Amino acid sequence: MCPVSVKSFAKINLGLLITSKRSDGYHMLETVFAPIDWCDTIEFSHSDTLSMCCTDSALPVDENNLCMRAAKALQESAGCSAGVSITLDKRIPFGAGLGGGSSDAATVLRTLNEFWNVRASLADLHALAVRLGADVPYFLEMTGLAFARGIGDELEDLSLRLPFHIVTVFPEEHISTVWAYKHFYPRFERTPPDLKQLVMALCLEGERSCLGAFENDFEPAVFDHYPGVKKVKQDLLDSGSFYASLSGSGSAVFGFFDKREDADGALMKMRQQRFRTSITAPGFSMEQ
């Protein structure tokens, strides 16, 4: 049979409010996930055993890679003995708050479910996804904007698309999610704004004033420890972005632009500083 090739897209977080800490150490949060046009490509070929290779030698290709962990998890839960050879063309920077590893894991679960003809239900896949990472269910189940709560796994499809050009920049700092959850400055006593209502007003009514409420609780601590990341946000604002923010636990920063020329100008400036970047057109979704 022919190999199957699938794109695995990244996300940004539009607002990220950490509301409490659970007894198991995980944090409860509220966020809006939005897909961006930055992707890895994963190729699946038939094989008797389970193996992978990756274009980025900085990433493991053993059971520490989320692709292998996802394949093993599905194999075990389905009692399936089939193998697969996975080739990961890694383009999404890792340790960037773009969810690249989570996206890869979701793509492997979804694709192998068909490739191996396992027929696991969406509920079964969801349970496997949460165990692989709090962000994995988003990539498994959604294609556009989603409001998330819980640990990021309780999702509501908003059936919305962002009507702006999005420039995303990786400031060449790898930030670990565990580090970020350890170092952010808690504001648990605050009454969080209603991100779901606000993003609806933003996308459906063009209510730009809403954007002020979309804070990322990781930003202050990340900016204190990584001044270069803070500078990228300022550079995007200076280049004409009307809203810019850290994505997730960082270090990627994104900016919204009305005009394609302004977005291209910002992209150019960032590339001159040798930063990896992507541009996402208005209305983008992960539907392929």
Ligand SMILES: C[C@@](CO)(OP(=O)(O)O)[C@H](O)COP(=O)(O)OP(=O)(O)OC[C@H]1O[C@@H](n2ccc(N)nc2=O)[C@H](O)[C@@H]1O
């Ligand atoms: C911060 C966010 C925002 O979307 O994403 P990234 O910026 O990493 O992409 C997520 O909460 C990350 O999700 P994900 O990267 O899947 O995290 P996991 O692998 O499940 O967890 C890694 C570690 O982060 C911490 N963690 C994660 C999620 C959560 N709600 N509370 C936590 O405290 C835990 O210490 C956990 O051991």
Ligand SMILES: Nc1ncnc2c1ncn2[C@@H]1O[C@H](COP(=O)(O)OP(=O)(O)O)[C@@H](O)[C@H]1O
């Ligand atoms: N397929 C994968 N892609 C990216 N990172 C992976 C993968 N498998 C394991 N990892 C590990 O997961 C960590 C988090 O990666 P990633 O999900 O891309 O970043 P973030 O949590 O910042 O969005 C990386 O530092 C890497 O060590």
